[in-house]
Amino acid sequence: MAMLRGRRVVVVAGAGGVGKTTVSAALALGLAAAGARVAVVTIDPARRLATALGIPGLGDEPHRVDPSVVEAAGMRMTGTLDALQLDPRATFDRLIAREAPDDAARDRIVRNRIYRHLSGAAGAQEFMAVERLHELVDSGAYDVVVLDTPPARNALDFLDAPERMTRFVEGRGLRLLLGPRAGAGRTGWRALQAGGHMVMSVVERLTGAQLLTDISEFLQSFDGMYQGFSDRAAAVHDLLASDSTRFVVVTGPRPEPASEAVALWRRLADERYPLGAVVVNRVHREPGVTGTPDGLAGLLRRAGAPDPEGLASRAAAALEGARARAAADAHEVGTLSRALSGPPLAVVPSLAEDPVEVAGLAQVTRALGGGARDPGGSAGAAPPPDQARRQTT
Numbered sequence: 001m002a003m004l005r006g007r008r009v010v011v012v013a014g015a016g017g018v019g020k021t022t023v024s025a026a027l028a029l030g031l032a033a034a035g036a037r038v039a040v041v042t043i044d045p046a047r048r049l050a051t052a053l054g055i056p057g058l059g060d061e062p063h064r065v066d067p068s069v070v071e072a073a074g075m076r077m078t079g080t081l082d083a084l085q086l087d088p089r090a091t092f093d094r095l096i097a098r099e100a101p102d103d104a105a106r107d108r109i110v111r112n113r114i115y116r117h118l119s120g121a122a123g124a125q126e127f128m129a130v131e132r133l134h135e136l137v138d139s140g141a142y143d144v145v146v147l148d149t150p151p152a153r154n155a156l157d158f159l160d161a162p163e164r165m166t167r168f169v170e171g172r173g174l175r176l177l178l179g180p181r182a183g184a185g186r187t188g189w190r191a192l193q194a195g196g197h198m199v200m201s202v203v204e205r206l207t208g209a210q211l212l213t214d215i216s217e218f219l220q221s222f223d224g225m226y227q228g229f230s231d232r233a234a235a236v237h238d239l240l241a242s243d244s245t246r247f248v249v250v251t252g253p254r255p256e257p258a259s260e261a262v263a264l265w266r267r268l269a270d271e272r273y274p275l276g277a278v279v280v281n282r283v284h285r286e287p288g289v290t291g292t293p294d295g296l297a298g299l300l301r302r303a304g305a306p307d308p309e310g311l312a313s314r315a316a317a318a319l320e321g322a323r324a325r326a327a328a329d330a331h332e333v334g335t336l337s338r339a340l341s342g343p344p345l346a347v348v349p350s351l352a353e354d355p356v357e358v359a360g361l362a363q364v365t366r367a368l369g370g371g372a373r374d375p376g377g378s379a380g381a382a383p384p385p386d387q388a389r390r391q392t393t
C-alpha cells in the first residue's frame with residue numbers, strides 16, 4: 001500500500017483464480033480509505049463481491065461504495081471508492097462512437113456482425129480493460145484507477161491486446177479471406193466490390209451466410225479509423241509504462257501460479273513496465289497452538305465433553321494438517337522470494353471466510369499494509385509520487 005500512494009494507475013495481474021479481483025478491490029479500498037478518489041474496474045467479480053460493492057451485473061458505469069459500509073467494517077474512509085464491472089461491448093461501442101467520422105458510420109459498425117462478434121471475443125475483453133482504464137484516467141474524476149485484469153490464458157495478453165486489435169481492424173487478415181484482388185489494396189478492393197459482386201453472392205450462397213458482405217462492410221467502415229485506433233493503442237501503452245503506474249502481480253503459494261508470477265514479473269521488467277510488488281495470496285499460517293493431545297483430552301474431560309480422547313486426537317490430526325499446510329506455504333513463499341530476488345513480497349493470509357463482503361476485503365487491505373483504523377495515522381490525502389517514494393519503507 002505504501003508504494004502505491006500517489007500513483008494514478010494500479011494494474012493487478014496474475015494467473016486465474018489466485019485472487020486478482022479480491023486484491024484489486026482491497027487495494028482500491030485501502031487507497032480510498034487513505035484519502036484518494038479511487039475507481040476500481042473489476043472483471044467478473046464473484047456475485048457476492050459485486051453485491052457488496054454495489055455494482056449491478058450489467059452496465060459499466062461507476063457506482064459509489066457506501067462509506068458507512070466501509071466504516072462499519074472498522075475502516076476510516078477519508079476518500080471515495082467507485083466500483084464498476086467491465087462491460088467490453090459497451091466500452092467498445094463508445095470507442096467506435098468516438099472514432100467514427102459520423103453517426104451513420106458508427107451505426108453501420110455497431111450493427112455489423114463481424115463487429116458484434118469481435119466486440120464479444122476474448123481478446124476484446126483485454127483490449128477493453130485497458131481502454132476503460134484510459135477513459136477513467138482521462139475523465140479526471142479520479143486520483144487513481146485500479147484495474148483488475150481478465151482471466152487470460154497468458155496473464156499478460158492484455159498488454160498486447162490493443163496492438164493486436166488494431167492490426168485486426170486494419171484488416172490485412174480479413175482482406176486475405178476475400179481473395180488476392182481484395183488483398184491488393186484499396187483499388188483492388190473497390191474493384192472487387194464493383195465488379196466482383198457476383199463472385200461474392202456465389203460464395204454467400206455456398207456459406208449460407210452474409211459473411212462476405214459483412215466482412216466487406218466491416219473493412220469499409222473501419223477505413224480511415226486505423227490511425228485513431230493505433231494512436232489509442234500507443235496512448236494506452238504510454239500510460240501503462242509511465243512512472244505514475246504500478247503493476248501488482250498476484251499469486252497463490254503453489255508452484256504453478258508462482259512460476260507464472262515469476263514469468264510475468266520478468267516480462268514486465270524486460271519491457272520496462274513500472275513494477276510494484278508481488279502479492280502471495282491465501283497463505284496458510286502456522287496455527288500457533290501449544291499443548292499436547294493428552295493435555296487437551298484432560299481439559300475436555302474436565303469440561304464434561306463426550307469422548308474426550310477421540311475428540312482430542314481428531315483435533316491433534318487437524319492441527320497436524322494445518323501445520324503441514326503452513327509449512328508447505330512458507331516453503332513456497334521462500335522459493336518464490338528467491339526466484340524473484342528483489343521485489344517486495346506481500347503475504348495475505350488465507351481467510352476463514354471468502355472475502356466477498358467489505359469486512360473481508362478490509363482484512364485483505366490490512367494484510368497489504370493499508371486501512372489504518374487510527375484517524376491520525378497514515379490516512380490523508382495521497383501525496384504526489386516523488387513524496388510517496390520517500391515514504392516507502
Ligand SMILES: Nc1ncnc2c1ncn2[C@@H]1O[C@H](COP(=O)(O)OP(=O)(O)O)[C@@H](O)[C@H]1O
Binds near residue numbers: 015151282350
Ligand atoms: N485471502 C483469501 N482468503 C480466502 N479466500 C480468498 C482470499 N482471496 C480470495 N479468496 C477467494 O478466492 C476466490 C477467487 O478469488 P478472485 O479474487 O475471484 O480470483 P481471480 O480474480 O484471480 O480469479 C474467491 O472466491 C475469493 O473470495
Ligand SMILES: [Mg+2]
Binds near residue numbers: 020022043044045148
Ligand atoms: Mg477475477
